[in-house]
Amino acid sequence: MCLSVPSKVVEVREDNTAVVEAFGVKRVVSLDLLQEEVSVGDWVLVHVGFAIQKLQEEYALESLRLFEELLEEEDESSAL
Amino acid sequence: MKAQLFETLRSAEPVKELEVSIKRAVEKFGRLVRIMEFCGGHTHTIVKHGIDQLLEGYVKFVHGPGCPVCVLPMSRVDLAVELARKDDVILCTYGDVLRVPGSNRKSLLDLRAEGKDIRMLYSCLDAIKIALENPDKKVIFFAIGFETTTPQTAVLILKARDFGLKNLFVVSNHVITPAAIQHILNAPELRDYGRVQIDAFIGPGHVSTIIGTKPYEYFAEEFQKPVVISGFEPLDVMQAVYMIVKQLLERRACVENQYVRFVAREGNRKAQRLTAEVFELRKEFEWRGLGKIPYSALKINSKYADFDAEKHFEVQLPPPKEHPACICGKVIRGVAEPTDCKLFGNPCNPSNPLGSCMVSSEGACNAYYKYRRLS
Numbered sequence: 446m447c448l449s450v451p452s453k454v455v456e457v458r459e460d461n462t463a464v465v466e467a468f469g470v471k472r473v474v475s476l477d478l479l480q481e482e483v484s485v486g487d488w489v490l491v492h493v494g495f496a497i498q499k500l501q502e503e504y505a506l507e508s509l510r511l512f513e514e515l516l517e518e519e520d521e522s523s524a525l
Numbered sequence: 526m527k528a529q530l531f532e533t534l535r536s537a538e539p540v541k542e543l544e545v546s547i548k549r550a551v552e553k554f555g556r557l558v559r560i561m562e563f564c565g566g567h568t569h570t571i572v573k574h575g576i577d578q579l580l581e582g583y584v585k586f587v588h589g590p591g592c593p594v595c596v597l598p599m600s601r602v603d604l605a606v607e608l609a610r611k612d613d614v615i616l617c618t619y620g621d622v623l624r625v626p627g628s629n630r631k632s633l634l635d636l637r638a639e640g641k642d643i644r645m646l647y648s649c650l651d652a653i654k655i656a657l658e659n660p661d662k663k664v665i666f667f668a669i670g671f672e673t674t675t676p677q678t679a680v681l682i683l684k685a686r687d688f689g690l691k692n693l694f695v696v697s698n699h700v701i702t703p704a705a706i707q708h709i710l711n712a713p714e715l716r717d718y719g720r721v722q723i724d725a726f727i728g729p730g731h732v733s734t735i736i737g738t739k740p741y742e743y744f745a746e747e748f749q750k751p752v753v754i755s756g757f758e759p760l761d762v763m764q765a766v767y768m769i770v771k772q773l774l775e776r777r778a779c780v781e782n783q784y785v786r787f788v789a790r791e792g793n794r795k796a797q798r799l800t801a802e803v804f805e806l807r808k809e810f811e812w813r814g815l816g817k818i819p820y821s822a823l824k825i826n827s828k829y830a831d832f833d834a835e836k837h838f839e840v841q842l843p844p845p846k847e848h849p850a851c852i853c854g855k856v857i858r859g860v861a862e863p864t865d866c867k868l869f870g871n872p873c874n875p876s877n878p879l880g881s882c883m884v885s886s887e888g889a890c891n892a893y894y895k896y897r898r899l900s
């Protein structure tokens with residue numbers, strides 16, 4: 446029950462809910478806990494029927510970049 | 526682009542590369558590194574993808590108590606069962622709770638088979654609809670979970686108030702992560718006897734989306750243990766382990782955030798505000814395996830007392846009866862492994878759980894059963 450699932454927003458509704466999709470399954474989730482606005486195409490983390498956080502895309506990509514750098518750095522240091 | 530991001534996170538290639546880097550760093554450090562992953566979601570990832578086996582001899586994972594179903598004490602399961610017995614009650618809760626055995630192995634599922642009205646909810650807001658459709662019944666939401674499910678319960682109570690509902694009640698079993706981590710760090714097993722040494726923590730990812738990374742700064746500082754908040758893909762966990770070993774090598778102990786795609790230092794302020802509006806700290810709360818921990822859980826505050834099932838319903842319970850051979854308590858404390866239990870696999874398994882750790886996919890016994898039985 447503690448599993449949160451990254452899901453894609455496919456429709457934003459009037460009543461502060463959204464239709465989201467993850468692994469091919471669509472669900473209606475509440476947006477009552479989100480601090481930011483979301484629009485179609487955004488990714489959110491869904492937990493027991495609520496979107497609890499919007500994906501910070503820049504950070505996500507940044508962390509992947511950092512990760513790659515880290516590995517390169519490792520390679521260099523081990524080559525010494 | 527975003528879908529691709531998640532694909533990269535699940536791919537095996539970078540995991541291999543990290544394995545080499547981690548092992549090299551541990552060799553430099555000079556001894557086995559013991560890491561507690563607090564959260565059951567991480568336990569699941571580690572056991573499912575064999576990360577513990579991959580790093581065997583280098584990193585020892587100590588499974589922590591971060592599984593809400595596992596730490597729910599039997600007295601609370603008995604309370605749910607007792608409430609569900611009442612004729613005018615519809616008891617609602619999240620799925621896994623239904624299967625947790627209470628005293629004398631009685632679960633909510635057994636009671637449902639006897640004809641009691643017990644409903645499994647995906648979203649707690651569904652309780653509102655049930656309450657509106659059943660005005661002659663008392664609808665009780667049996668709420669469990671860490672900080673990741675508490676704000677949802679707060680929203681439920683606020684909406685129930687707005688709807689003017691008089692037949693909706695909540696039992697709060699919401700527990701607090703930092704209190705449990707502090708308790709583990711203060712435990713005599715750790716401090717005095719050195720039985721379960723822990724060098725560092727993998728911090729909960731989803732809890733941290735709500736509470737942020739700030740609450741852990743105290744532990745890192747006070748107990749000089751690195752804390753790295755991690756996501757739940759294998760690559761996330763491997764990266765977090767690498768970040769931890771790096772800190773140990775550099776003799777640093779601070780809070781780092783691997784899960785930047787969803788976790789901010791301040792967390793989700795709106796969710797925190799809603800939680801604070803409806804809940805207040807309990808003086809103490811019992812955790813399975815860990816005993817009573819001060820200020821480790823939340824109760825509904827007096828402003829919303831009308832919705833507090835614990836105030837509305839009189840329930841007398843005999844002392845709970847644990848299964849004599851189940852060692853969930855030890856598994857939760859990290860001093861025993863699921864396979865140390867005589868009941869593991871047979872007769873205790875996910876379709877016939879005898880203890881709470883076998884019930885949900887975040888429970889250590891459940892993960893070992895699913896992914897470790899053959900080895």
Ligand code: SF4
Nearest residue numbers: 852853866873880890
């Ligand atoms: S295997 Fe079953 S009985 Fe044994 S500790 Fe785990 S949950 Fe309890």
